[in-house]
Amino acid sequence: MVTLDFEIIARDPACGARRGRFTTAHNIVETPVFMPVGTQATVKSLSPDELEALGARIILGNTYHLYLRPGSDRIARLGGLHAFMGWNGSILTDSGGFQVFSLARINKIEEDGVVFQSHIDGSRHLIRPETSMEIQMHLGSDIAMAFDECTPYPVTFDYAHDSMERTVRWALRCREAHTRSDQALFGIVQGSVFVDLRQACLEKLVNIGFDGYALGSLSVGESKEEMLQVLENMTPRLPEDRPRYLMGVGTPEDLVEGVRLGVDMFDCVMPTRNARNGMLFTSRGSLQIKNSAYTDDPEPIERGCTCYTCQRFSRAYLRHLFMAREILAYRLNTLHNLHYYLQLMAGIRRSIEEGRFEAWRKEFYALRGGGEP
Template identity: 45%
Template sequence: MQRAPFSALPSPAGTDARLGLLDLGHTRVETPQFMPVGTAATVRAQRTESLRPAGANLLLANTFHLAQQPGADVVAQLGGLRRFMGWDGGILTDSGGFQVFSLGENARVDEDGVTLKHPVTGRQSRLTPASAIAAQRALGSDIAMVLDHCVEATADWGTARDAMERTHRWAELALAARADASIGLFGIVQGACHADLREVSANTLVGLGFDGYAIGGLAVGETREEREAQTARVAACLPVDRPRYLMGVGTPLDLLEGVHRGVDLFDCILPTAMAQRGRAYTRTGRVELRRGVYSTVDSPLDAACACPVCVRYSRAYLRHLFVAREPLAWTLLGQHNLHFWLDLMRRIREALACGTFPALYAKERTWLDAPDLENPPVPPRRRNRKAKAAPDRASGADDEEQD
């Protein structure tokens, strides 16, 4: 039985991008698609009902955090995550494997699983390949992820091989634990930035047979070039009739580049995390609302955006909310950013359907990562002349509060 059946059209010439359909029964997810991150059964500062109009139909939730609070059994008792959070779309749950990496010394891996210490409560919990599946079933997830051992993308060959082989052993145990249950299950390809390991990992997991395949262990310390090379390498090893998910990626440009290399699904906290820092992606580049230049600008954040924020509010008002530390700033900027990410995916799907993706790819990649084009950031004066030569790509406005 194939859970979460998926089909994709052949890629046009010159690209590995593909238009696909993932059927979750209650929800049909057209791919490529971006999944907003709802770690604790909420996309940070967003009301659930604002997510569908933004173009979302599949959310990512986190098993480790939800198992701690309110508890997977509590969510199960309340009818599962979809009912609990008032969400009628699909849910994919991370297994807690990423916390093995992100919790650092608070995560201890052994052959049978991982012991995690919650960074806030200090409470210890134990995750095994089987218990991760049980928790994801209790949460009512549509697609579960196997428990994996994620290491830094820059890990040496021996460390990466050990973690990869453990991930494979755990993947077999996860399949056995899922047994006949109807929940979809994705394997996770590991191997850091070592080409030979990535290929071994992809081929081994394909041999085991999953409903989809994730590319894990990227966006954790490698360069853009390394990420793109490993993504393409892994995607080439994966079957055409299973969805491919690039975990934890990324910026709009990262998404476009991932689609071009054959990826169908993405997740990232960036749209809401950037909102918390007063940052917005627009069709005229990245806008940093903390900058004084916006204090009297009466025009929308993005004149070409049809989201409810751009229709109603000015840059000056959004800047005021952010500077005054009003929580509404997170909500409104997050809502716009989610629209931007999801609208890019919609335009990508449209271009794939019309056969114009190669043209869209060539055009969009020239500006998607642009800094503020209408009000270019002024590099701060520094005594060290060398500093002028390297303006920061993503956080360049940190020093430009006053211009």
């Protein structure tokens, strides 16, 4: 088992927020951290140099997509995912489980794995836990995720129980199949919104032993209250000496609340996908750049923002680009949104170091004109 040399540097005295760092084969990652999503070996519209300049130190790649196209064996022959995409920082690859369940036109869950049809060409495939490990080892990511069954929502207790138990059996097979010494392996805690199932899953995963632990199948349709209830109950139970990862979440508010409860790692397509849809994040909330109110607006997206987009361009120009469907619109919007998310996390890290995260959190909500959740 690989050690990420995870250390906790500071804790906020008023809540569960913690400031840490871990070391991979490629660099040092400061936590709490947001990982931009690079589904197909690219964070859409941005170059590796731009990501690095924004402050990104770890990004996420997608096992399912890279397995189907261009193929993990091809990427391995070309030197691995880092060399293939020209990225010198760390990479975490997901297991492919979420995409198998959400994108494949037909899937059949068997004890051995999942049979599915590709969303690209309809070809049939079987991904087993061992297959997921083989793909991720070929990709050469710094952190691999165990293959899990992504529990849908809503779901009955009995289905969630059976799904959780299968995830644990698959996790053991992943642990046994994983042999790459320079790649960490994280386990994924399942159990839907049923806290007792989540607790049972975590206990079994800890007995198997992983380099880090993730909470999966949240923000999949459940209410914000249900998600927070799971986080409040589960995050403090995750091993203290390992990174804690909340998968696929979420809004700026989700990140702040996750940190408050002790989460170290986040990923979400929201800043990049919303950028391509014209939604831009600011400290006072979000704005839709296509709105006619910005037609003659000479202001930047957010006054005081130090990103390239805000330093150079007006809302009027950005609206023009977006309405004209110019490629530059997507690039400039993405630069701003990722800058916002990464600077949000940098501010959170500083506040924890200074022992004032709760005060920072109150300021965060006050700027947005709303109360705390």
